[in-house]
Amino acid sequence: MKRKVVVLCLALLCPLMVVSIEGRAANSPASPPAALVEWESGESIERLARSSHKADFFPLSNHFISQDNSIFCGPVSSAIVLNALRLGKKGGLPRDRHSIAQYEMAWLPPGADPFYGKYTPNNVLNDRSKTRLEVLGKPILINGDAKSDFGLQLHQLAQVLSSHGLKVVARVVDDDADATAIKREIVANLASRDDFVLVNYKRRALGQKGGGHISPLGAYDEGSDSFLIMDVNPNRAPWVWVRSDHLIAAMRTFDTVENRGYLLVSDGE
Secondary structure (H helix, E strand, O other): OHHHHHHHHHHHHHHHHHHHHHHHHHHOOOOOOOOOEEOOOHHHHHHHHHOOEOOOHHHHHHOOOOOOOOOOHHHHHHHHHHHHHHOOOOOOOOOOOOOOOHHHHOOOOOOOOOOOOOOOOOOOOOOOOOOHHHHOOOOEEEOOEEEOOOOOOHHHHHHHHHOOOEEEEEEEOOOOOOHHHHHHHHHHHHOOOOEEEEEEEEHHHHOOOOOEEEEEEEEEEOOOOEEEEOOOOOOOOOOEEEEHHHHHHHHOOEEOOEEOEEEEEEEOO
């Protein structure tokens, strides 16, 4: 008799339990993507070793620098790519690539210049692009209203790089953008030398803390269908391998006036 009562109770409770579980699932936030593979892991080493699309990894690594504030991911990424394309190449870089203000060098004797000719996050911004103060939040006009616009949006980043004579192709990842074509184009870039990919994506879409972010891609592993993001803010997140569809979804997010996306960058000179 007791068994019949227990069975009857379970039969009555089970539909309620299912409804309760489904209700929680419907109201809960979307699950984050599968775990990102961090750079220092054994799996990461295997992916890089077997990758046949890593031409960009070594020049980017050689000139890699990290952010010293939470806003400058765009200028930092720009400096890395500019140095990877031009540092040590024929003709070198202009000698006016100072990393500190001119007045701070006033004490130097005439003709003295202790600086290397290289690009830094502090000298890539100029009067032909968004200024340093605007990147740091000085209000600018957005759709007719003066608003703070921290950091760099995709086309603002393209403008910074173009102002230094680089050839830049900007790809906005709209809602109807072809994911297969996007992956094909990025993978081809990572297999060729002297051109680079910068991605503008939303961290939270990858299960990371934070908002919009910019970093270069270093490699693609066909076996896991994943890209290596060489994160320029390792204080917040390490370099990671992320599945291609997850990265494209993270770029297919809105940023101020349009969706995020990626840049294909090469030297226009």
